[in-house]
Amino acid sequence: MPTMPIAELHEISEPETPGLPIAATIPPARFATLAHRDFRWLLFMQFASTMRMPTLFITQAWWVNENAPEGQRVVMLGLLAALRGSAFLAYVLFGGTFADRFPRATVLAISHIAGLASVLLVGGLLFIPAVDGGEGMWLWVMLLLFASFGLMTAQDQPTRTAMIRDSVPEPLLSRAITQHQMVMSLALLAAAPLVGLSIERFGFAVTYLLAGFGHAAVLFAITRISKTSASDPDAAHESVLQNLRQGVAALRADPIVRWTVFSNWALTALGMSVMGILVAAWIDDILELDASGWGVMMIFWGVGGLIASSWLSWRADLRHTGLWFLGAAALMGLGVLGFGLSRIVILAFLFNGLVGFAYQFVLTLGVTIVQRQVPNRLLGRVMGLLLLAGGLMQIAGLVVGAIAQAIGLEVVYPAAGILMLVYVALLFLRQRPLRQLD
Numbered sequence: 001m002p003t004m005p006i007a008e009l010h011e012i013s014e015p016e017t018p019g020l021p022i023a024a025t026i027p028p029a030r031f032a033t034l035a036h037r038d039f040r041w042l043l044f045m046q047f048a049s050t051m052r053m054p055t056l057f058i059t060q061a062w063w064v065n066e067n068a069p070e071g072q073r074v075v076m077l078g079l080l081a082a083l084r085g086s087a088f089l090a091y092v093l094f095g096g097t098f099a100d101r102f103p104r105a106t107v108l109a110i111s112h113i114a115g116l117a118s119v120l121l122v123g124g125l126l127f128i129p130a131v132d133g134g135e136g137m138w139l140w141v142m143l144l145l146f147a148s149f150g151l152m153t154a155q156d157q158p159t160r161t162a163m164i165r166d167s168v169p170e171p172l173l174s175r176a177i178t179q180h181q182m183v184m185s186l187a188l189l190a191a192a193p194l195v196g197l198s199i200e201r202f203g204f205a206v207t208y209l210l211a212g213f214g215h216a217a218v219l220f221a222i223t224r225i226s227k228t229s230a231s232d233p234d235a236a237h238e239s240v241l242q243n244l245r246q247g248v249a250a251l252r253a254d255p256i257v258r259w260t261v262f263s264n265w266a267l268t269a270l271g272m273s274v275m276g277i278l279v280a281a282w283i284d285d286i287l288e289l290d291a292s293g294w295g296v297m298m299i300f301w302g303v304g305g306l307i308a309s310s311w312l313s314w315r316a317d318l319r320h321t322g323l324w325f326l327g328a329a330a331l332m333g334l335g336v337l338g339f340g341l342s343r344i345v346i347l348a349f350l351f352n353g354l355v356g357f358a359y360q361f362v363l364t365l366g367v368t369i370v371q372r373q374v375p376n377r378l379l380g381r382v383m384g385l386l387l388l389a390g391g392l393m394q395i396a397g398l399v400v401g402a403i404a405q406a407i408g409l410e411v412v413y414p415a416a417g418i419l420m421l422v423y424v425a426l427l428f429l430r431q432r433p434l435r436q437l438d
Contacts, residue, residue: 030314033176038167041221043183045108045160048221050187052214053153054298056119057276058195059207060146062291063126065280067134074281074409076143078401081277083143085394087150092391095155096384097243099162100232100377108163109222111155116215118148119208126205150391158383161367165376166228174368175313181364182309189302196295232377247381250374255433260325260369261386263434266423267329267362268389269396271336274416275355277397282409287345300349304357312364321365322437326428328361333420340413369437 033039061077068076098107122145125131131138161180168176198207232243251258274282283294318324335355342348366386374382404412428435 030175033168033172033179036168036172038225039164039176041225042160042163042167043180045218045221046180046183047187048214048217049156049160050184051191052211054188054191055195055198055207055211055214056149058291058294058298059199059204059211060149061277061280062199062294063134063142063204064139065284067139072405073284074278074401074405075398076401077278077280078398078404080143080146081273081394081397081401083147084150085391085397087147087391088154088394089388089391090154091151092154092158092387093244093247093381093384094240096158096162096247096380096382096387097240098155099159099380099383100230101240101243101380102230103228104159104163104166104231104380105222105225105227107155108159109219111152111159112215112218112222115148115152115156116212116219118145118152119212119215122146122148123205123209123212126203126208132204150394154384154387154391157387158380161383161387162231162376162380165371165379166231167225173371174318177368177371178309178313178364181360181367182306182313185302185305185309185360189299189306192298192302193292193295196290196292196298199291231379243381247378247385250378250382251385254373255431256322256437257370257373257382259427259431259434260366261382261388263325263329263423263427264362264366264386264389265392267332267359267420268393270416270420270423271332271355271359272393273396273400274413275336275339275352277394278401278404278409278412281404282413286343286409287348289345293345297349297352300353301356304353304355305360308357308360309364312361319438321369322434325362325365325369325437326424326435328358328365329427330421330424332358332362333417333424334358335417336420337414337417340410340415340417 060080064076064080065073095107095111122142125142125145130136131142134142164176164180165173195207198210251261280294283289283297287293289297312318332355335351335358339348339351339355342351367383370382370386371379400412400416
């Protein structure tokens with residue numbers, strides 16, 4: 001099927017979101033977004049989902065760290081990430097397509113019903129002593145079950161992110177995106193210490209089941225938001241593969257969108273493969289801390305992210321977006337490098353906070369650039385492409401984990417930071433459209 005040039009895609013007029021006042025009536029207040037009921041419920045969903053995600057992520061990683069055979073923990077953590085990442089990659093583009101093809105609230109509800117069922121199944125199994133201890137084949141069975149986390153995330157993230165565009169008028173979009181990300185930082189700050197403490201005091205099973213409250217909260221919120229039609233009703237008259245090609249065409253046609261997406265892939269794969277996937281081994285082996293210590297370190301990450309998103313929310317009229325995006329990417333590389341060279345716990349925590357600060361900038365500005373450049377009817381598909389970074393990061397975790405097992409964590413962490421800095425330098429020199437984006 002022939003694809004439509006991006007210039008023509010931008011010329012397609014899009015219907016007003018039902019029930020929203022016209023843009024001219026919106027007061028220029030910093031919290032004008034909160035006047036819109038759907039956006040308030042979207043923030044609630046963001047908070048509930050973000051509380052859920054680190055609960056599952058940390059519990060799964062620490063369970064593997066505790067139960068993997070001695071000498072294989074780093075590789076097994078990489079394998080866990082690769083399984084989740086493979087599930088995420090296999091589905092996320094379809095998840096973004098379904099977010100355009102069908103009503104987004106309906107798609108989101110189905111994904112959270114499936115997610116709740118998965119949490120109840122896995123959490124229930126963890127009450128069995130042989131499962132809790134990873135005995136026999138249970139280690140491998142649980143690794144496969146943990147991969148369902150990747151499937152659910154692949155539908156949840158592009159759908160909820162695309163719903164921002166449906167919930168506020170166009171003039172408030174940038175501010176809404178930054179506030180949406182700010183709530184994520186707040187929720188992470190709340191969840192991080194609680195997860196580690198819960199694992200230490202109540203065990204894996206109870207902690208895992210706590211994530212079910214996040215799914216239940218999202219399902220409740222979905223019943224409160226306005227019901228809208230599909231953003232691209234015509235997509236249902238074409239095959240899913242044709243829908244996907246239109247999203248890829250938008251990527252090919254606009255170099256700003258293309259390199260924002262590619263950069264998100266590269267930075268997340270390099271930085272988060274070590275800061276998110278292998279960090280359980282680093283916490284245990286290098287910093288000699290337990291799960292509670294990991295939770296405390298994540299507070300620093302959450303504070304860094306909260307500072308970044310709060311500042312971006314305050315400066316919703318930010319100019320020179322491309323340069324800010326590149327600067328944040330470079331700062332993230334410096335943070336990873338500093339973390340990899342630190343052996344003092346408090347210094348490592350501070351560098352972890354710096355990475356959280358910079359990564360929040362990269363995420364928020366990346367989403368902002370894509371939502372500004374791409375028409376709403378294609379937004380779910382392009383957001384799916386942007387969020388491929390989460391799957392690529394987890395696949396990279398297996399490769400980086402194998403390398404770390406061979407040459408040591410102490411070498412891999414600084415190397416990741418250096419590679420990120422080299423990538424950003426080349427991007428700055430060679431990609432003028434992104435560099436000059438206002």
